[in-house]
Amino acid sequence: MHQNDIKRMRMEIARTIKEVFGNRIKSLEIYDIVEVPSHWAFKIKFIVYDYFVVLFNYELDIIGFSIELGSGKYVSLSQEKHCYSNTDMATFINEIKEELELRIPDKYLIARGWM
Known part of the structure; x- marks a missing residue:
C-alpha cells in the first residue's frame, strides 16, 4: 500500500463516519498514524450522541470499533474480526450505529x- 492510499483511506473512513452519524457526532480526530512499509495503522476517535467516546482502529487491514470506558480501557462493539478489504464500510458503520443506539436509553x- 502506498502512503497516498492509506491517507485516502483515512479520509474516506472519516467522511463515511460523518455521513452515517450526521449531527450525532462531534470531535472527530485521526491520530496514532503509522505509515511504514508493511505496517499501516491509524485510529479515529469521536464522540457520538454526546454519550460515548468511540474509537475506530485500523491496523494491517484489521478494523474495529470500541467504546472508551476510561482509564485506557475499551470494549469492542463487534464480536468478530473484520478486514477493511472485505468490508462495505457504510454498511459496517451503520451496524455500529445500531449497536450504539441499543446501548443508550431510548x-x-x-x-x-435522535429517535
Missing part, C-alpha cells in the same frame, strides 16, 4: 430528537 435519544 428516553435520552428521544429527548435529543
Whole structure:
C-alpha cells in the first residue's frame, strides 16, 4: 500500500463516519498514524450522541470499533474480526450505529430528537 492510499483511506473512513452519524457526532480526530512499509495503522476517535467516546482502529487491514470506558480501557462493539478489504464500510458503520443506539436509553435519544 502506498502512503497516498492509506491517507485516502483515512479520509474516506472519516467522511463515511460523518455521513452515517450526521449531527450525532462531534470531535472527530485521526491520530496514532503509522505509515511504514508493511505496517499501516491509524485510529479515529469521536464522540457520538454526546454519550460515548468511540474509537475506530485500523491496523494491517484489521478494523474495529470500541467504546472508551476510561482509564485506557475499551470494549469492542463487534464480536468478530473484520478486514477493511472485505468490508462495505457504510454498511459496517451503520451496524455500529445500531449497536450504539441499543446501548443508550431510548428516553435520552428521544429527548435529543435522535429517535
